[in-house]
Amino acid sequence: MDDMTSGDIQESGVSSAEGASQSISAGDGPPKMTTRNVNVFYGEKQAIDNVSIDVNMDNVTAFIGPSGCGKSTFLRCLNRMNDTIPIAKVTGDITLEGEDIYAPQMDVVQLRARVGMVFQKPNPFPKSIYDNIAYGPRIHGLASGKDELDHIVETSLQRAGLWNEVKDRLQDSGTALSGGQQQRLCIARAIAVDPEVILMDEPCSALDPIATAKIEELIHEIRGKYAIVIVTHNMQQAARVSQRTAFFHLGTLVEYGVTTDIFTNPTEERTRDYITGRYG
Amino acid sequence: MNNQATSKIDPTPTDWSGDVMQRRIKQRYAAERRFKALGLGAILLSASFLLFLLVVMVGNGFRGFTQTELPVEIDFPALTNGAQPAQFEGPDAESRIRSLGVQDIVNGSIEIQYGNDGTDLFSAGAWTSVQSAILKNPSVLIEKTTFYLPVESELDVAYKGSGNPEVEKKITELGDQLSTGFNGNFMGNSDATDPMQVGIWGALKGSLITMFITLALAFPIGVAAALYLEEYAPKNRYTDLIEVSINNLAAVPSIIFGLLGLAVFLNIFGLPRSAALVGGLTLALMTMPVIVISGRNAVKSVPPSIREAALGIGASPIQVVFHHVLPLALPGILTGTIIGMARALGETAPLLMIGMRAFIAKPPDGITDPSTVLPVQIFLWSDEVNRGFVEKTSAAIIVLLVFLLTMNAVAIYLRNRFETRW
Amino acid sequence: MSSTALLVLVFGLGGVAWFFGRIKASGFVTGGTRGEVHSLPSYHGWYVALWAAIPAAVFLLVWNIVSPALITDAALTSPTAQQLPTDSFTRGSILAEARSIASGNQEKAFNPLSQAMVEPYRTAITYYQTLGMAAAILLVFACGAFAWLKVKPNLRARTKVERVTMIALLLASLIAIITTIGIFISLIFESARFFSMVSPIDFLFGTEWNPKAVAGPRGETGFGAIPLFWGTVFIGAIIAMLVAIPLGLMSAIYLTQYAPAQFRAWMKPILEVLAGIPTVVYGYFAALTVAPALRDLAVSIGISSASSESALAAGVVMGIMIIPFVSSMADDSIAAVPSAMRDGSLAMGATKSETIKKVLIPAALPGVVGGVLLAVSRAIGETMIVVMAAGLAANMTANPFSSVTTVTTQIVKLLTGDQEFDSPKTLAAFALGLVLFIVTLLLNLIALRVVKKYREAYE
16 A cells, blocks of 8 residues: 555644634543644645544544535545545644554554444445454454454444344345444444544435434444544434534534534534524 | 443454564565556566567568569560560550460570579469569560569578578579569469469458448448337337347357358358358348447437437437437447447458358459458468468468557547547 | 349439429428428428338349249240259259359350250340339339329328338347347257257267268267367366456456556557457467467477367467456456445455455456356357367367367368258258357356346446
8 A cells, every 4th residue: 555645744733724713622631533734635626624623532523514515525534545536635634643644654554444434325245244244353363263253243243233133144144234234234344343433424324213313322332432433414413422523614624612512602603504504 | 232242342452563463464465465466467468468469470471571582584575576565555455465475485584594493493473473564564575674573482481581401502592682572462462372472452352342241231230220229119028039139149159140141141042152242241140239239338328318308399209319319329339330340350250151261363343252351361371281371371460450450449539539428 | 134233223213202202392391381391391202212212122122032933933934944854953953053154153054954944044034134123113113103192291201201210220120139030040940950860869968079980861970069068168168267267357456456547548458459359360379379389388398199289279369369358347347346345345454455355356256257157158159269279189188288179160160161061060060059059148148147137236
């Protein structure tokens, strides 16, 4: 993976030009991931403009904003999934536990194992449920034997709240599950490599309300064990699952703060307009 | 949610920077590099096959366009009893030149210069080039003229680099007299038994006539079928049947079409064997499905909004298709047609079945004349024992490849030039 | 006048009719108001032209099929015909010769009787040709005039012309079915004649192939096709695929997943060129270059039985020919795997090659397998390479350096040269063709179904 873009490292700890109203702090405790002055370009087009945010272990962080505001793009910077798009270029400073993830010596393979991701549409591999979960531990060599692998599969499925539903049919294809189960399978798959951060890109947008409720419950369950960042277009969901909320608009970070504050007492005009449904 | 189970899990964080893990990651990256190199190797190997094939063919075939020559001085005034150039002009000059006995004149001159066995040095048909030279320019008759005539095949092969010792000796004897010249016969002659006299023109003309028939039949039928299936056909079992037949025909081995041509065109319809007509018919059946399939894709890619717009101003369904859809789909259809025609041009097996493997020493004049085509000619020559045919075969392959590559290049150009993204 | 020229004349007259129809219809537009005229003048032109040309063309087609029998009948009523022998074979050949001289395809007769029959034939041919020509031209004028009289402002010429167009389009699409049926019937018909002489069991399961040794009518032996089937499978499905699958698959993977755009832009057309080279060129390449090289190689490593017409040479070159085919099928299949799969794997920290090997290829497998089946079907139907490089000896051997023969080679072998059409040797070619057709048809149907199912799974 040596052909991947490494971002320009900028000496900066200053908040964005958006103004003093915007806090970048993630709250109590040391930040798990920090981002400073991040810009993303797709060819000539700038998709993200100077965003700085911190993420920590205790909180679920939600990114909200109208579609096309860059929240998913920004999320994909956090585990360098933008590398798979040849024209994408990321500048700025993103760290995980103090390490610059765009530094040349950073290993993308390790990074992505540490920063897992769950996608908008459930994307189980066309393999058995067991093999879907075992895939990550196998490629990373996390299990020394069959027993250990079985154990990882079981605990991951338990954490994802899927164990009781699938324990009798682990050899069935992962694609045969319902949409909500598929998405929980994908979360279990991410959990199985023992990540530190889990990125969720609109994980419920393809699901029905009951399946959505299960995923939200699951997010509550695993909060604190992993730093969780969730992108959502659903403001109620952000209010329900997150402790911190960042509002993006047109590629810029408008406001970042404690979720209840954002929803009850936003400092920015644009945030208020969005939350009250003036646009979106 | 099973809280009991979750609490049992002790999250021991993975030690990514540990030795074991680092070594493992190194191995994984090594595997990655090996895999990538394997892919690159595969594609370079495939490409080098092509390169090797082309080098072999061009290397051999280039010599097919040249011939080894010996000078022969012919004293026309003495040998023709003072024939005047004016006698050999006009419409029936050819028959009057025949009466001149050019063959004897040439052989006589050869014997004077190279001894009694001298004619053995030359290709048996060497005199014909003298005859055509006179026909072209009768004024050579008024003076002594030196002709460079092709030598016989073994000597030719030896001089070009690979002969047996006996012939090598002859070459040393002849020394500087031998020279290499352009083989003017190759593009103009037809098949012959003497490799020094063979030419590709007969087969090329046969190919052109056959391709013309194929195109004239397969293109209109293929386009019409594509339009019907894509624009008008109701969705029912009969349409499915047509689609299945077309898809299968496109994958039926070509030799089966030859068997069909033999059984139907020759035995039932009683059409003449070896004729370009039958070849064209057979290849048309083979090419038609290719045109239908590419035509359907081209028609399919025309956006429905154009059809709706035309229908909206009151055009009939036929007018919609012939005024709007067909012109827009035409570049795509043409690309597919050229590719199908290129395939037909290179096709050999079905033509062998319908008897196009005869020895044809005269270019065909019509669609029912016995004829041969380029790939069959290549096949026939490749079977010849005489080593002089090796380079002729390769030369014929070069001619065929030039045609095919040109066609493919045109198709690629058309595709890139007119490809519209809607 | 030849029938082709007559056909051209008929269509020429159709063109004239177009002008007449159009001129008459143009009058309406200037005369009446536009609203009363249903169709544009050119449609009226087409209406008249189609009426003028199509009945006559159809007549000519029928006439061409019927008239030879009429001509023969007429010639046989002549007094000279009384001298003809009654034996149907010689009678037939004399008549054929006379006919060929009379129509100018042959200059001199070998049989004096044929020469005598030429004159009656010539008279009959002239008579019927004139008759046909007159009838065709009469039809053109009669139908053309009929249509011309019907051209009126309220004639729905466009609708009628469009209906004819639609029928023509439908007929064109039916040609494919007719061809398929034609292939099937002609193969079945000739194979049935073969199987009336040779038992199908002996043919399909016999292990001795030696048509030259065949004794004569009934009591035929030496038509056991198993060695041919083995040779075909050995070259086309085993050796060729051992070359084509790894190289084609890896090329496709490299081109789609790793190659820089510039490299891909050059390599893809090069592979396409490889696919566009005629098989006869590959055959020549195999026979001239590859086979001797492989034989020398085999001899140098101590395999003295190596033949210069080896299964290996034919198979390897065939494999090279198939590479672009496998590569483009694999390319399509891999491209059809949703990128979410790839992202899912990459996001877990898998390397590219791990993603390809463990996610993309397994997901694309049905498509790749379908493509390989199509490639096998193409390889076993391939003719020229094996004809030129594989040899004729019907060996049942798994030694790649020895010579084996294939179904297609034997079809060519049996049908070239001057054999009479009814001999079991000739008919055996059709039986082999039938087997080949059925096998490739099945392979194609299965492959297309597999590929289709696979595509649907991701749509």
